[in-house]
Amino acid sequence: MASPLLPEIITAICACLALTGWAMVWHLSRRPHGTTRPDSPRPSAPPPGSVLPFHEATLLVDTIPGMALILGSVGQIMACNEAARTHYGNSLGALLRHPTAHSTLHSALHAPPMDDGLPAPCSTTIRLDVPVKCSVHLAMRRLPGAAGRNSLVLVLLHDRSLIQAVDRMRADFVAHASHELRTPLASLTGFIDLMKEGGDQTDQTSRTLYLEIMSQQATRMQRLIDRLLYLSQLEMKGHHHPREELEAEELFALVLGEVTPRFQHDSRRLTVTQEDSLTLLANRDEMVQVLLNLIENAIRYGTMPERTLHVRLHARRATPAEGPTSSLPGLLITVEDNGPGIAAHHLPRLTERFYRITPPSDSSHAEAGQGTGLGLAIVRQILERHGGQLHFTSTVGQGTTCHVWLPAAPLPQDQTAGK
């Protein structure tokens, strides 16, 4: 006996099948076409009537000779060319989530078409403090055609850091120089006055002493100015990571050549050790500067009257835990001294500009007063540019160790086997 409900059941089944079929077709049709690079996000379906289909837009970004990217309607990166990626790398995220960038994107998305039919361009300049100080000009224009949630905005980036850096350099230089030069200048003027007042009555010994001090102060001023300028120059090229390969052996030989005269003193000893075939990605001159500054500090603040100063320079491969990210191979260079050590509360602030530890009166050393307070700031600035890291460990009474982590150059296999 046929159930009176049979026609209804059949209709229901048919309806279900139709629905499922429709859903499948709909879903399949929405799948992105073609494959994209693994790191580029999935393209959205080309909107109907689009003037510039998405894959062409991506191609456009790659073709642009300069830094460019394409943003989606909520600010997500849809495509980004190699130039922008390599130049801004870590800054890109911070740049795009900056409130000004966000409001510019909003204006670009809703810009009315101009006379030529293209949406009006919008632009802004953004300054970032981290990871490196930079200033970037963003120019945005909505790509014509797509609308609403499928809108795409082309962004061109121009680096304005240099202009900003020059401005800041001038301001910084005036501020620091006017402050830091005051003390040596006062001392100089003091002695000049003293000698003028004394006239011919100043005896030869005093005269020699005064001149000696004056010359020291003048040297200090000179060095301060040099270092301030050097630091500003380093800041200006903060964005360019050095890519040159440098052998640790070569680096140490250069450093040794520079510092050996300072260790001819009987009360000073320098030991240099390193593992075989260590290659880093670094600028040679700057790395020499780093090590010279660190060794100079060891001599300046590590010398104790009753003890032979022993400075050890050592380079080795870093363990993954020692680097900023565990995935990156690195080298660890340490500069160790057996000086009086540094109290723990000074350690975090050592690289601060003009931060000086007032030396205890008993170990006050003629050279300690010669410091500019910029040596370690320079070291840190150089290391930041290299993607390196610097930290200190110290035990009061036993000595201080500076640990410098630097990215290692990827070594070809045959070269490692050869040594």
Added chain:
Amino acid sequence: MRQKQHIVQRYEDELLHLRSLMEQMGGLVEHQLSLILAGIAENDGRTALQAARQDDEVDALEQKVETLAIRLLALRSPMAADLREIVACIPMAGALERMGDYASSIARRLSQMEQPLPRPARLALSEMGRLVLEHLRRIMDALAHKDANAAHAIWAADQLVDKYCEAMTADSLEQMTRHPHTIRLHISLLFIIRNLERIGDHTTNMAERVVFMVTGATLPPTRPHGHDSQPLPPGQESPSP
């Protein structure tokens, strides 16, 4: 990087919107800190005060994140990674909102300074502020890239901020003992240092959420702290990651 496409387009859009709101919040707080840094560097309270004015915007965004997250949970019944992401956004927005509060508190304090900050204090504050801002930037990037390793690194690195805070506090105390007429100034300075340190702490809270969001694992309740000089009571020793 991007998740598989969701069949319901609207859901996908809402998730994107949630992420965009988090980005906006992060961007605003980063900008607040930048303004404070500029204010400190130029000794200009008015620049810093602009940071305080952005606080309402941060608060409003937190509300939006919360509402949207709840809406997503209620209507879309998200699962696995999506569920973790949406749930994690609520406390992360809370952490960002707190950071915004601390930032505006610093800004107000800077603008109300009776005497300008001495140069060494300004240099030190810029340094510490930059460190905190850098951690915030890194955690926002870790969130955007769903990078648990990066988040973990920041979680551990916050002890640098703690140490810096400790060093500056010690210095301030010494100054106050030596020059009692600067006590007023140093008390303000101590508050600013403390607020910066708290912002740093909130970046670690966010780091914990990012790790949870990506891996589903939770980080140990105590993290390596900068206070090495004061030994922790037994049982509270933080396990090294």
